Amino acid sequence: MTNLEILNKFTKNTLQKMREAHTYRTMRLIESPESSHVMLHVKSEGSSCKQILLASNSYLDLANVPELKQAMAAAVLKWGTGSGGARLTTGNKTPHEELEAEIAKFKGEEAAITFNTGYMANVGTISALCGKNDFVFSDELNHASIIDGIRLSRAKCFVYKHNDMADLERVIEAAKAEFCAREKLNGENANDADFRGLIVTDAVFSMDGDIANLPELLRIAHTHDCLLMIDEAHATGVLGNTGRGLAEHYGCEHADVTVGTLSKAVACEGGFVVGKQQLIDFLRNKSRSFIFTTAMAPAVAAAACNNLKFIDSHPERVQQLQENVKFFCERLRSKGFDVPETKSAIISIVIGDEEAAMNASAELLKRGILIPAIRYPTVAKGSARLRASVMATHTREDLEQAAKEIANVFAKR
Numbered sequence: 228m229t230n231l232e233i234l235n236k237f238t239k240n241t242l243q244k245m246r247e248a249h250t251y252r253t254m255r256l257i258e259s260p261e262s263s264h265v266m267l268h269v270k271s272e273g274s275s276c277k278q279i280l281l282a283s284n285s286y287l288d289l290a291n292v293p294e295l296k297q298a299m300a301a302a303v304l305k306w307g308t309g310s311g312g313a314r315l316t317t318g319n320k321t322p323h324e325e326l327e328a329e330i331a332k333f334k335g336e337e338a339a340i341t342f343n344t345g346y347m348a349n350v351g352t353i354s355a356l357c358g359k360n361d362f363v364f365s366d367e368l369n370h371a372s373i374i375d376g377i378r379l380s381r382a383k384c385f386v387y388k389h390n391d392m393a394d395l396e397r398v399i400e401a402a403k404a405e406f407c408a409r410e411k412l413n414g415e416n417a418n419d420a421d422f423r424g425l426i427v428t429d430a431v432f433s434m435d436g437d438i439a440n441l442p443e444l445l446r447i448a449h450t451h452d453c454l455l456m457i458d459e460a461h462a463t464g465v466l467g468n469t470g471r472g473l474a475e476h477y478g479c480e481h482a483d484v485t486v487g488t489l490s491k492a493v494a495c496e497g498g499f500v501v502g503k504q505q506l507i508d509f510l511r512n513k514s515r516s517f518i519f520t521t522a523m524a525p526a527v528a529a530a531a532c533n534n535l536k537f538i539d540s541h542p543e544r545v546q547q548l549q550e551n552v553k554f555f556c557e558r559l560r561s562k563g564f565d566v567p568e569t570k571s572a573i574i575s576i577v578i579g580d581e582e583a584a585m586n587a588s589a590e591l592l593k594r595g596i597l598i599p600a601i602r603y604p605t606v607a608k609g610s611a612r613l614r615a616s617v618m619a620t621h622t623r624e625d626l627e628q629a630a631k632e633i634a635n636v637f638a639k640r
C-alpha cells in the first residue's frame with residue numbers, strides 16, 4: 228500500500244461523511260485584531276469586508292486596547308519570547324507568580340495556579356483529583372474539556388440532566404448505592420465516609436449561555452459531602468457587578484474548585500484554578516497538564532496579569548457589557564425571537580437543521596454581521612444554532628442593526 232492509501236484508511240471516509248452531513252469545518256480568516264468590528268477575508272473576491280463581530284469571547288473587548296498592547300510589548304522586551312522550561316524546572320518566572328497572586332486576589336480566594344489553556348486546566352484538574360474508584364457528576368452540557376478530563380481520570384461518570392438539581396441528587400444517590408454494593412462485594416464495610424464524589428459544571432454554558440445554579444449546587448455538595456467544581460470560562464469578567472463570576476452574581480460562597488480561562492474576557496491566553504492553598508499545592512504536584520508542559524511565555528503571563536488589573540479597575544466596562552446584553556436580548560425579543568433571560572454574554576438562536584444554520588450565518592455575513600453557526604458535534608445533532616456573543620464596546624446602533632438583519636434573514640427562510 229502507498230502511504231496515501233494507508234492515510235485514506237484513517238481519514239477519507241470520515242471526511243466524506245462530514246461533508247455529506249454539513250459538519251465539515253473550515254476556518255474563516257480575519258485580517259484585523261479582535262474587536263467589535265473586524266475585517267473578514269473574502270476568498271472568492273480576494274478582498275476583505277467589514278463586519279460587526281458578534282462572535283467573540285473577548286467580551287470586554289480588551290485584546291486591542293492600546294495601553295494593554297503596549298504593556299504586553301514591554302513585557303516581551305523585558306522577558307523575551309518564551310519561558311524555556313516547565314514551571315517545575317526553569318520556566319517559573321516572576322510574571323507567572325505575579326499573575327497567580329493577581330488571579331487569587333481578583334477571585335477572592337487563597338491561591339491560584341495557572342495552566343497554558345483553560346482546556347488544560349480542566350483536563351489536568353479533574354484527572355488529578357479523581358481516579359478509577361471515584362464518582363463524577365457532570366452536567367450533560369458541560370464543555371468538552373470537562374468531559375475529556377473525566378475520561379482521563381477513569382472515574383465513574385454520572386451525567387445529570389442539564390441544570391436539573393433534582394436529577395443531580397438522584398444520580399448522587401444512585402452512585403452511593405453503587406459504591407456501597409461495590410464495597411460489600413469486596414468484603415469491605417460499606418461506609419459513606421469513604422465515598423468520593425466530584426460535582427462538576429460549567430458556570431455559564433458555552434453554547435446556550437445559561438447559568439448554573441450555584442446556591443443549589445453548594446447545598447447539594449454540602450448535603451452529600453461532595454467536592455464542587457465550576458468552570459468559569461465564560462463567567463470571569465462577565466458575571467457579577469465587578470466581573471468576579473458566579474459567586475459574585477449570586478452573592479453566595481465559592482465552589483471548592485473554580486477553573487477559569489484567561490483567553491476570553493481577559494483577552495489573553497492561559498487557564499487557571501483558584502481555591503484553598505492545599506488544593507493548589509495538590510495540583511502543582513499532581514496535575515499532569517501542569518507538570519509535563521513548558522510554562523506559558525512570561526510575557527503572556529505579564530499581559531494576562533495587566534489585563535486582569537484593568538478589569539479590576541474598570542468595573543464600568545463589565546456593567547457596559549451587561550447593559551449591552553440586556554439591550555440586544557430586548558431588541559431580539561421585540562422582533563419575535565424567543566430569547567431566554569440570561570445575564571451571560573452568549574445568546575443562542577436555535578435553528579435545528581445543520582445546513583439551515585450554515586445558510587443563515589452565510590446570509591448574515593453578506594449583510595455585514597458575523598455570527599457563526601454552531602453544529603454537531605459542538606452541540607447535539609439537530610440543534611444547530613446561531614451563537615451570538617455581545618461585547619462591552621458594541622454600540623446601540625451595532626446591536627440594533629444586528630437584530631434587524633437577523634430578523635430579515637429569518638423572514639426570508
Ligand SMILES: Cc1ncc(COP(=O)(O)O)c(C=O)c1O
Binds near residue numbers: 498
Ligand atoms: C466552558 C469552557 N471551558 C473551557 C474552555 C477552554 O478554555 P481555553 O480556550 O482557554 O482552552 C472553553 C473554551 O474554549 C470553554 O468554553
